[in-house]
Amino acid sequence: MKINRKTIIVMLLTLVTGLLMGWLIFGGSSGQKMEEDHQHTNEIAGETIWTCSMHPQIRQNEPGDCPICGMDLIPLENDDNQELDPMAISMSPTAMQLASVSTAIVGTTAPVKSVRLNGKIQEDERLVFSQTSHIPGRIEQLKVNFTGEYVRKGQVIASLYSPELVTAQEELFEAQKIKATQPALYQSAREKLKNWKLSEAQIEEILEEGETKEQFPIVADVSGYVISKNVNLGDYIRKGEAIYEIADLSKVWVLFDVYESDLAWIKKGDKVNFTVASLPGQEFNGTISFLDPVIDPRTRVAKARVEATNKGNTLKPEMFASGVVQAALENKANTLIVPKSAVMWTGERSVVYVKTPSDNGMHFMMREVVLGPEMGEGFIIKQGLEPGEEIAVHGTFSIDAAAQLAGKPSMMNPEGGPAMTGHNHGGSEMPSTASPVKPKTVQSFTIDQKAKKSLRPLYTTYLDFKNALVADQLVEAKQYGGQLATAIEKVDMALFTGAAHNAWMEHSRTLKKALEHLPHFKSMEEIRGAFQQVSEGMINLTRSFTPFDTPLYIQHCPMANNNKGADWLSINAEIKNPYFGEAMLTCGEITDTIK
Known part of the structure; x- marks a missing residue:
């Protein structure tokens, strides 16, 4: 069979076309697959690893909570980048966003704080008068019979019978008869009546009538409201004895309570705008005219006095008032102020994290600062920062956790070094190396069931107090702390006899001392400090009397x-930390059990 040349060319073209299509389909697909595999490998190599600042052995491929302590996981940063300072901690923009880290520029401003004050309306002490009788005698009539009644100057408010005044009138009549020969005796008789505050007109009226008056009127020396009635009809009063207390309420005082923490901001001459609950919609203003030089040892407050004009008698004594002072510190025109959320406070030290951007990302450097007075939502910075520097104002705990994990200076470890993971945060994976506070040696006593029952309300309220701190509830914690103080007062001390009585008195005194200033505290740190002392007292009380049949756990x-370190009592073995709340909810361990 003869094949022509044209047919051979067509067959060759068909073969070449088939080979080309096969290469495009299979070879290109294989290359694409290899490229995709390579890209996927790179994605795995660059995947973010998440860890816990307190338990660095935790490694996860996605964010979440630590399975041991429940804290938020943070990105594990590699240290391939060259940092500006070996002690700085680097964070990528993604890590900052996930950790809710935000920053702000430090600036200067005049420190002005809105100080809120509470107080009461009181009478102006300078306008309170005692209405006295200048004549000794018996009250025959009372023209003003109740407190609150208004009297005018010169108004007759009472009348009395005075044997001494009757005798003095008779002496005047006798002296008048020998006036021509004994003028000095006559004048002496008149002066005797004047000493009893009788006017010339009253004396002349007595002489004209020529008869002895048995009742004499008592007139008001001032105008005002009767705030106290001291006598009743028929009472015998001495010369100079007060019959009424009369107050002129045309001007009043507003006495505001100033807590110790606010005394640095309040001074004489400050303007105060205040309102009264019973007069809604009305606003008053005044100036602080006097500030107590001594703090009340019982309430721990000083009184700030504002003088107010009382038009229409709208301001009544004992009304509650709420005031605001826009207070400024003297000689502090340009002051550095930072938000409270930017400062990490450990009691003895206060630190902030300063941001230092570079080509390799964001870096944060811990810096210790010296705090000045608190002002609302911020602190004055006395030392440690300069205007224009950028600091972290939110997410500071996340930055500090990353610093601890990297072994760099942090709030709890200012010198740097390995991360602080030596104590138990609620799990059993890591043994504790911290030593709890050594318990005080307490003598135990045997008490009857009545005495034990009387103590149990203390524990109910104490546990409510603890749970409020666990939940970071400031108002509820103060409320339960106040209820605990009340519960201590209600315990019947007669149920404790002999040495047990002395022990109870000592324990109750300690607990009352710990709760003494709780109503004036304004921060969780202050309340938790008081709770620590209360817990020590409750633990000692429990060791002395063991009022529960079920075990109580001492947690640390x-x-x-x-x-x-600090301890607390719990009826459950589960750790719920009242000293840090949600920040480190399960940080702690059981150190003892009281059965």
């Missing part, structure tokens, strides 16, 4: 009390 956090 080594990081509380400025890393000195």
